[in-house]
Amino acid sequence: MLKNRQGHGSRRQQRDETVRLDEEITAFGELLTAHTFVPGQPGADADAVADYRRALDAYEQATRSLGAGRRRSGAGRRLLPSPGRPDNLGALRALDEGRHALACLDARLSGKPLPERLPLCFFDPRHGPSVSEHPWAPGGGAVRMIAVCAADAVRLSEGDGPAVGAPAHGAGPGSSPSTRTPAAGSRPVPQKRAAPVAAAPLRDAPVPGRKPRLRERYTGKQLALRGLLALLTVHAVALYATGGVDGLWGKPLDGIAGVLFASFLGTALGAVGCLFASATYSHLSVLWRTARRGERVRAPFVRRQTSKQGKHYHVFAVTDVTGRRHEYRRSVGGPAVAPLPYRKVWYVQGVVDSDNPLGILAPLWMALVTCVCAALTVVFAPFALFLIPGLLIRALF
Structure with a gap:
């Protein structure tokens, strides 16, 4: 009987997660529907069209992964979910891809720098995008750097385990979206409005009757x-x-x-x-660290960038073994300066900060x-x- 209750609770929790995820996908579809970009409009370059295509494909992939490949009712436009087991993790990855594509599109249209792509939390994609990398080793395995969310970063730094004891099943990279070109005016059809999803608390609730200690009330710098x-x-x-x-x-x-x-x-x-x-x-x-573990690598050119102060940069990137891109910016005289196809830089594996990678002459002036x-x-x-x-x-x- 206990086993039946646990199974029922697990199925109910999965249904609730599916409903919340469906609402998030619906909200993303509403953003796409309300967006003013049209692929055939004057001034729409190939990069902007590609970002818009990625957002559309990601929306469709998310709906398919959720098991909501839509079928219309006979009388009207109401959408009904088709039978099938939902793939919540696949839908999360597709939704994350779509949000990043839409953010890139908005950045291109407004002339702002492209946002950095952050992978989902290693331990559970439901935690959201990662914020930092931490060393971690599975049971009996070797230590490696993993990307984790803010809550798991706090838990790992305090010596506790993550919110989920092991990586969620199927947390690897998903299948790539299709490469079709969207037709002008094409829009996804949303279903309903999304409800906000509450984030997991970083710390336990205070114990009634006990006064918090100084280390619980202030950070180390404040103390x-x-x-x-x-x-x-x-x-x-x-x-x-x-x-x-x-x-x-x-x-x-x-x-x-x-x-x-x-x-x-x-x-x-x-x-x-x-x-x-x-x-x-x-x-x-x-x-x-550069002298001990650094290596000279080629960083291919990825894009031009203009800051809010009007300074122009050529951006080169090094991609590590986890797929994360580390960017190196080089100041140039103006937008007419032709970029080199690549530049040699100093790069240290497993380090994520603003000083990695470095220019080839950076160690001298440092x-x-x-x-x-x-x-x-x-x-x-x-x-x-x-x-x-x-x-x-x-x-x-």
Whole structure:
């Protein structure tokens, strides 16, 4: 009996998911229906037509995967679902493809940069697009980098398991859509309006009667900032009590005024020194990983790009083993500059950030910037340490 109840609950959950997904597909169809783009309109280039074709094909693929290959009732235009087992994961992948195609179309029509394609969450496509990559290993398997959603990224970083214990069945890439050319004025027919789908909470609900701890109420950066302000306050009080600044700046800056001036100047110099130290560490870490694991590869040209400030770029891309595209932008003088078919870049496998890939000469100027930032850190650090806590140590001893 328990097994029958579990099976009934599982089927009911699948039906609810199918209904929600059908509503999302319907909402996407309404967006396509209301879109003003027509393939035959003046100024419609081949790329925009291709994006529109991808969106249409993805919509049709999503409806087929959901088992809603539509059949019309005899009396009117009401659409009825045909029998068949729905493929929710296939519909999710097709819907994600269609949304990305429509976003690319809107970007082309408005002259904005094309949006980056983010794969669906590795553990469960129902979680939505991924936001970062994390190391993960299946039971008895090797560690590899996987793309995960925001909720699973938090769980993995805290040492917990993902929301789903294993990758959803059939989470591999789906079949490619057809390559037909849409006729002018062709539109999909939506069924009904979509209802919003609630996202899974990132953290558990608070326990009644228990006051949250500081680590639960604030982030690590917020706690560090509060601790630093508390230390500076204690230092200022101790410096005033010991008279550590009396006679240092002259009569106008004795007492409280001198303490405030020394605290402000020491904090400012320390902040500038920390900025240069952080830049030194950041550039040095990129140089180190590039020297250890980087390789020179060819990045083919993929598109032109114009920023909001009017700057022009040629965009080249490297595609990794998971299918994710890593882009490298190179500034050019204007839109008339012809792009090279490819450029050689430095690329590190498994790293997703703005410094991967790098231009072929980037390590040279990064080494120069690292040396300059390190030298400035050495210049600012002694002055900051003389004021905080040097004045207090001198007054005590």
